Amino acid sequence: MPLFEFACRKCGTVTEVLTLGLKDKRGAIACARCGSRATAKIVSQVSFKVAKPxxxxxxxxxxxxxxxxxQRxxxxAFADGKGSEDSRTFQIAERIGERIDRALATRLPTRKR
Structure with a gap:
């Protein structure tokens, strides 16, 4: 159940109000010191404790x-191109394969069905 604080606009006294639920809607809260209904809801300081480490x-x-x-x-090293021999071999093979694919695509006619 939340505890709200209201500050009186006339005398400045802070009054705490405990609400009984989410649907507990009250009108203006009367100041505990002077009885004025000219109060404003203020933001309270919050503290908590973590139960688990x-x-x-x-x-x-x-x-x-x-x-x-x-790891970094x-x-x-891989970002700078200083990877292992296997990775460099793979990159070279990929480039060769791409060149072969381009050469075959430009030199061989496509089949018409």
């Missing part, structure tokens, strides 16, 4: 950092 604690991150650094270096 964080899934990835600082200790976990310190252990994972070397692995993540190695590997990705950078």
């Amino acid at each position: 964080a899934k990835y604690s600082e200790d976990f991150l310190h252990k994972a950092r070397p692995f993540l650094r190695a 270096e590997t990705a950078q």
